[in-house]
Amino acid sequence: MPAAATDAFWMPFTANRDFRKKPRIITGASGHYYTASDGSKLYDTFSGLWTSGAGHCHPKIVEAVQKQVATLDFSMTFQVSNDKAFALAERVTKMAPEGFTQCFFTNSGSESVDTALKIALAYHRARGEGQRTRLIGRERGYHGVNFGGMSVGGIVPNRKAFSANLIPGVDHIRHTMDLAHTAYSRGQPEWGAHLADDLERLAGLHGGENIAAVIVEPVAGSTGILPPPVGYLERLREICDRHGILLIFDEVITAFGRLGKPFAPQRFGVVPDIITTAKGLTNGVIPMGAVLVQDKVFEAFMQGPPLAIELFHGYTYSGHPVAAAAGLAALEAYESEGIFEQSAALEPLFEDMLHSFADHERVIDVRNCGLMGAIELAPRDGAPGARGIEVHKRCFWDEHLVIRNGMDVLQFSPFLNAKADELERAFEGVRRVIDAID
Numbered sequence: 001m002p003a004a005a006t007d008a009f010w011m012p013f014t015a016n017r018d019f020r021k022k023p024r025i026i027t028g029a030s031g032h033y034y035t036a037s038d039g040s041k042l043y044d045t046f047s048g049l050w051t052s053g054a055g056h057c058h059p060k061i062v063e064a065v066q067k068q069v070a071t072l073d074f075s076m077t078f079q080v081s082n083d084k085a086f087a088l089a090e091r092v093t094k095m096a097p098e099g100f101t102q103c104f105f106t107n108s109g110s111e112s113v114d115t116a117l118k119i120a121l122a123y124h125r126a127r128g129e130g131q132r133t134r135l136i137g138r139e140r141g142y143h144g145v146n147f148g149g150m151s152v153g154g155i156v157p158n159r160k161a162f163s164a165n166l167i168p169g170v171d172h173i174r175h176t177m178d179l180a181h182t183a184y185s186r187g188q189p190e191w192g193a194h195l196a197d198d199l200e201r202l203a204g205l206h207g208g209e210n211i212a213a214v215i216v217e218p219v220a221g222s223t224g225i226l227p228p229p230v231g232y233l234e235r236l237r238e239i240c241d242r243h244g245i246l247l248i249f250d251e252v253i254t255a256f257g258r259l260g261k262p263f264a265p266q267r268f269g270v271v272p273d274i275i276t277t278a279k280g281l282t283n284g285v286i287p288m289g290a291v292l293v294q295d296k297v298f299e300a301f302m303q304g305p306p307l308a309i310e311l312f313h314g315y316t317y318s319g320h321p322v323a324a325a326a327g328l329a330a331l332e333a334y335e336s337e338g339i340f341e342q343s344a345a346l347e348p349l350f351e352d353m354l355h356s357f358a359d360h361e362r363v364i365d366v367r368n369c370g371l372m373g374a375i376e377l378a379p380r381d382g383a384p385g386a387r388g389i390e391v392h393k394r395c396f397w398d399e400h401l402v403i404r405n406g407m408d409v410l411q412f413s414p415f416l417n418a419k420a421d422e423l424e425r426a427f428e429g430v431r432r433v434i435d436a437i438d
């Protein structure tokens with residue numbers, strides 16, 4: 001029997017023993033604030049976990065979920081389907097860049113990534129290029145925690161314990177951060193487009209005709225916000241085109257307004273072949289992800305006997321009606337409330353707030369793109385990460401702020417409709433904490 005109320009939940013990506021000494025427990029949320037178990041109100045600087053851009057417990061989404069769960073709680077989508085899944089697929093593909101006509105539903109970002117990798121492999125096979133089995137990721141990339149995503153991912157601690165069992169045939173290009181060249185860049189760094197040429201090198205090494213796909217986050221998020229250097233994504237696209245390699249954008253974080261547009265291609269002007277999403281699809285209310293593919297990818301599968309199942313893949317909850325109802329209400333709210341426009345309008349101010357930390361003695365870099373931002377602290381001697389977690393805890397207890405740290409990188413993902421004065425107050429709190437720690 002667990003000794004305390006908090007002893008049975010093995011928390012993900014958390015130092016469980018440390019957490020249980022003084023648990024930080026949320027019991028409610030409304031708009032931009034959480035309520036903690038001691039009754040205090042906390043401002044959320046991370047909009048959930050990059051999930052809840054339009055604010056917590058959005059009334060329209062809550063209402064849609066309540067209605068749907070009482071109307072159709074579940075129906076399978078294998079051979080039979082529900083109306084909401086079709087409606088959501090239609091709505092998402094309308095919002096997507098031109099050419100993305102198809103949408104495959106999953107339950108999370110990790111599942112979206114593994115689905116996208118499987119679609120890429122099966123696509124080439126369907127076209128008679130079954131030798132294209134190699135997958136390319138990027139160092140420091142985060143593509144979730146399933147075996148495919150972990151294998152193409154490049155965050156070292158996430159891979160280490162599983163290193164002998166990662167999927168074979170994967171290689172990585174280098175990441176794009178080098179503080180000597182990129183530190184304190186506002187938005188996309190000027191330096192680094194040449195790093196895309198790593199893909200050309202790997203095409204030479206393995207044979208471009210053997211590579212199925214390359215997957216990148218258009219702006220790397222969980223590793224600590226690495227915006228793409230100017231010209232970098234364009235170069236990746238060119239190399240993919242030259243060798244017939246599919247380009248996958250992992251937009252689990254960036255889709256649905258985080259970059260001021262529905263999707264990254266609408267900001268950067270570079271269009272991939274496959275897009276993975278999750279989080280913002282339902283504003284975080286119900287777990288759901290979606291993989292969007294260009295029409296040509298879908299069409300390649302539609303060539304066999306008419307009664308044949310084209311893709312042997314799917315989840316019990318692919319297109320779950322309650323999740324789909326949440327997604328429909330979220331997308332409706334994003335459009336009717338101008339959430340993406342609000343996100344774009346807030347970006348310059350958010351950038352200024354972040355960069356006001358640039359000359360702080362404990363800060364070694366500030367990075368931002370869209371409403372994704374990072375303040376990187378110098379690590380304590382011999383204790384990397386200690387400063388970051390201390391700031392996180394002190395923000396929670398002393399300043400009533402939820403902020404995220406990845407080691408010593410403080411990460412910010414404000415609400416897409418955050419109010420400027422509340423965000424300013426939040427950063428004042430963060431500054432008091434950084435001033436106070438050693």
Ligand SMILES: Cc1ncc(COP(=O)(O)O)c(C=O)c1O
Nearest residue numbers: 108109110142143144250252253
């Ligand atoms: C880019 C990216 N891909 C995949 C994932 C995995 O998503 P999930 O945690 O929903 O499985 C994440 C999660 O943060 C992500 O940021």
